[in-house]
Amino acid sequence: MADLKSIVQFLDESLNTCGIPDYPGAMNGLQLQNNGEVTKVASAVDASLPVIRKAVEAGADMLIVHHGLFWQGAQRFVDAQYSKIKEAMDANLAIYSSHIPLDVHPEWGNNALLAKSIGLENAESYHDWKGILLGVKGIVSASLDELVAKVTDAVESPVHVCKGKSDGGVGVVGVITGGAGSEVAAMANQGIQTFITGEGPHWSFSLAEELGINVIYAGHYASETFGVRELSRVLEKKYELNTQFIHHPTGL
Incomplete structure (x- = not known):
């Protein structure tokens, strides 16, 4: 207790x-x-x-x-x-x-844990939002198809992909979980060539194609299970408590 x-x-x-x-x-x-x-x-x-x-x-x-x-x-x-x-x-x-405090935590956060699960290298924070850096960016040694498979495995759910980069490569990968798809233009302006997020508005797909960047829509719910799961593990270890993750997916 x-x-x-x-x-x-x-x-x-x-x-x-x-x-x-x-x-x-x-x-x-x-x-x-x-x-x-x-x-x-x-x-x-x-x-x-x-x-x-x-x-x-x-x-x-x-x-x-x-x-x-x-x-x-x-x-x-x-x-x-x-x-x-x-x-x-x-x-x-x-x-x-x-919410955001858990998204951006460098060890327990949704962004950091998703990035780690897909093998993001040379990770650094990026994308200023209200005075904090909201996302994580870096390099993934994989083709786009391989990266899509990594993300699918990580979120344990099907993903939706916009293949906007004309050469079919991955380039610099940015990760902002949840509903950050409306930030496609900001991603392109910051040099992100493949953007992984949860969901986005309909127009974000077309804009990504026009801007020439890939977007992997991993699901709002699916991309944000990492942090709460990790907090359970942290508390289980620190306080010797029983813990349980309640999986109640929205499919969005």
Whole structure:
């Protein structure tokens, strides 16, 4: 058993929760407390009602997510939103969320772990966003088809590919997980020749072709399972807790 306050303090300090900018609805950190005791930690991408119910069924008393309870902004506690809070509180389930702080963490982050899984070499941070560097770029020793296979294996899900680079090569590879597909023009301006992200708007495919860069759309959900899984492993080791990843894919 571990103390909730101790876990939250460790995560907040390690992830630099207060120092990393984010979208207003992210509300990074502890979003719902419990009685103060933690014996089992569940992790998931989204704090959706089905996920909360699965965490309760698994006997977890702490749930760590990437997209938290307030992602759509302020909402009335009615219908599904009411059920989320009531069922979590009835089960003594604390909920902790980390979005951009987890994306950009150099060891536990979605970007770093996806980049590592595909063999990105000479990795360095890039792409300024609100005063921080949001992505990771480097070189992958592979053809485009080989890189696509690596990404597919890493995210354990089919990917969608825009083969925009005319010579069929890979070049400099940039990784920004989640919904960064709208940044295609910014990627081209920064010398990225193959961009790996989760999803993008329809027009991002056509623009990538016109700009001559490859884009691998790995899935928003699939590209963001890395960080929460890793946080579970970190807490399991540090606090000797039971942990479980709750897989609830959206297919997007």
